[in-house]
Amino acid sequence: MYHDIADDLIHSIENKLFKLKLPTEHQLMERYNVSRNTIRKAIDIVAQKGLVRRVQGSGYFVNDISQAEKTVVNLTMGASRSRYHKNMTSKIVTFDEIHADEALAKEFSTRDGAALYRVIRLRYVDKQLYSLEYAYYVKSEVPSLSLSSINHSIFDYIKEKYGIRINNSDQYLSQDQLSSEAANLLGLEPKTACMTLQQSNYYNNDVLFNFSQTIYVYPNLSFYFHAANQSGN
Numbered sequence: 001m002y003h004d005i006a007d008d009l010i011h012s013i014e015n016k017l018f019k020l021k022l023p024t025e026h027q028l029m030e031r032y033n034v035s036r037n038t039i040r041k042a043i044d045i046v047a048q049k050g051l052v053r054r055v056q057g058s059g060y061f062v063n064d065i066s067q068a069e070k071t072v073v074n075l076t077m078g079a080s081r082s083r084y085h086k087n088m089t090s091k092i093v094t095f096d097e098i099h100a101d102e103a104l105a106k107e108f109s110t111r112d113g114a115a116l117y118r119v120i121r122l123r124y125v126d127k128q129l130y131s132l133e134y135a136y137y138v139k140s141e142v143p144s145l146s147l148s149s150i151n152h153s154i155f156d157y158i159k160e161k162y163g164i165r166i167n168n169s170d171q172y173l174s175q176d177q178l179s180s181e182a183a184n185l186l187g188l189e190p191k192t193a194c195m196t197l198q199q200s201n202y203y204n205n206d207v208l209f210n211f212s213q214t215i216y217v218y219p220n221l222s223f224y225f226h227a228a229n230q231s232g233n
Contacts, residue, residue, distance in 0.1 A: 002038045003165060006045035013051050013062055022052060022060040050076045050226025071125075071218060075171060075197075076226040087126050090151050093185060094120040097139070108136070108200055108211040115139040119150050122185065125218065132186055132215040141209040164203045171199040173223060182215055195221065 005028075012018050023031065028039045043060060046052050051074075052060045098118050105112040117137040123130045135154070137145060142158050149157035158164045177191040200211040 001034060002041040003045065005032050005034070005038065005042035008032075009042060009046050010049065010051060013046070018062055021058075021062060024059060048076070048226070050074060050224065071220055072222045072224050073216075074224050074226075075173070076224070088130065089124045089127070091122040091124070092119070092150060093122060094118060095145075095147070095150055100136075104136075108208075110138065110208055110211065117142065117145050119145070119154070120185075121150065128218065129186065130216070130218045132182055132217070133212060134214075135210065135212040137210050138208060141203075141207060158209075164209055166201045167203045168206070169199050169201045171197060173197050176215075178215070186215070186217055188217070195223075 009018075009022065022028070022043070025036055025039050025043075028042075029036055032039070043052065043054075047054065047060075050063060052062055054060050096118055098116050100108075100110050100112060100114045100116055102112050104110070105114065110116075115138075117139060119133070119135045119137070121133050121135075123133060137154070137158075141164070142162060144161075145154065146157065155166070174196050176194055176196045178186065178188055178194055180190045182194075183190040183192060195216045197214045197216070198212070199214075200208060202208055
């Protein structure tokens with residue numbers, strides 16, 4: 001229940017329904033007809049994403065992570081989720097089933113020979129090229145993907161169909177050079193400098209269900225990550 005409430009709060013923040021701060025805990029309890037403990041668990045999730053901060057005695061304020069003349073990617077939210085997701089479209093390059101070879105298995109710590117869905121797609125924001133994404137989904141955890149889902153939000157699809165939510169992830173952000181294949185797909189020169197995000201996503205008891213490499217080419221990107229001291233010290 002609190003995960004669903006957290007999702008709704010995040011949706012409200014992204015759509016500017018809560019611009020400055022969240023309603024009070026009591027108001028949220030009435031809104032969702034749940035206990036204070038459930039509301040606090042939901043808000044904890046939202047806070048872990050870097051979207052709100054608690055001010056003692058004043059409530060929960062919405063974090064403004066925007067930067068002048070920059071497009072901010074909130075890595076704590078997951079790179080596939082952007083504040084521009086409503087205006088984001090996809091062009092599918094490849095959608096097929098493969099088996100992980102030794103190199104792929106080693107790079108992403110999956111089983112050699114594991115059955116995978118492979119999705120390669122170009123992403124656009126307001127018709128401007130945003131990224132090139134190479135994504136793989138472990139078939140034993142994600143038995144099927146629809147053509148409709150890969151044109152939109154795959155994570156939303158598997159959450160609704162299989163109840164899979166990201167529990168934790170490993171992410172590596174690096175400065176790279178475009179390979180000949182990536183450059184051809186992006187319409188750029190080989191060895192052009194780019195930012196690449198490699199991530200592995202897990203659910204439940206650290207079960208790997210997805211891993212990907214995303215190459216960003218959108219101008220003036222800024223990457224944001226929220227870190228918190230869980231001990232409170």
